[in-house]
Amino acid sequence: MYDITNKNNxxxxxxxFNDFVSEFVxxxxxxxxxxxxxxxxxxxxxxxYKKEDINIEFIDNQLTIKVxxxxxxxxxxxxxxxxxxxxxxxxxxxxxxxxxxxxxKAKVNDGILTITLGKLKKEDKNKYITIE
Numbered sequence: 001m002y003d004i005t006n007k008n009n010x011x012x013x014x015x016x017f018n019d020f021v022s023e024f025v026x027x028x029x030x031x032x033x034x035x036x037x038x039x040x041x042x043x044x045x046x047x048x049y050k051k052e053d054i055n056i057e058f059i060d061n062q063l064t065i066k067v068x069x070x071x072x073x074x075x076x077x078x079x080x081x082x083x084x085x086x087x088x089x090x091x092x093x094x095x096x097x098x099x100x101x102x103x104x105k106a107k108v109n110d111g112i113l114t115i116t117l118g119k120l121k122k123e124d125k126n127k128y129i130t131i132e
Contacts, residue, residue, distance in 0.1 A: 028088070028090045029044050029045055029046060029065070029067065029090045029092055030044070030045045031043065031044045031045075031092060031094075032044075033094065038118065038119055039103075039116055039117060039118045039119055040096060040099060040116070040117045040119070041114065041115070041116050041117075042063075042094070042113075042114070042115040042116075042117075043112055043113070043114050044065060044092070044112070044113040044114075044115070045111065045112065045113075046067055046108065046111055046112070046113045047111030048069065048111070049067045049069055049111075051108050053067055053068055053069050054066070054067050054108065054113060055067075055068070056104075056106055056115065058099070058101050058104055058117075061095055061096055061097050061099065062093055062094070062095050062096075063093065063094045063095075063096060063099070063104075063115070063117070064091065064092070064093050065091070065092045065093075065113070065115070066089070066090070066091045067088075067089070067090050068088075068089045069088055069089070096117055098119050098120050098122075099117040099118070099119060099120070100117070100118045100119060100120045103116075103117065103118030104116070104117050104118075
């Protein structure tokens with residue numbers, strides 16, 4: 001049995017529930033984003049998901065990562081005594097205004113999804129005029 005109590009105030013049941021839900025949701029697909037100058041590198045925790053369960057889109061400067069693990073819905077019908085593993089669907093969205101959509105690469109290795117987004121090269125919009 002789980003103890004659902006707020007660390008700060010055990011008397012407020014709604015706050016306790018909100019803390020529990022926040023802590024539970026934040027454990028799904030934790031993501032780091034690194035800016036190394038020429039590109040962004042995202043690393044996401046996707047342990048328990050297969051490559052086929054992951055969908056990545058880049059539309060209107062928004063990177064959307066969806067993972068879906070509902071293939072085992074028939075497991076929900078079993079009579080569990082303890083059930084901590086679950087079927088789930090998670091979506092994360094990130095906006096990159098200077099990412100090059102044609103340079104995006106993704107790979108999964110040991111439960112870590114790595115997405116590399118190259119940056120658009122900033123063109124020099126200044127025009128220098130030579131005097132004749």
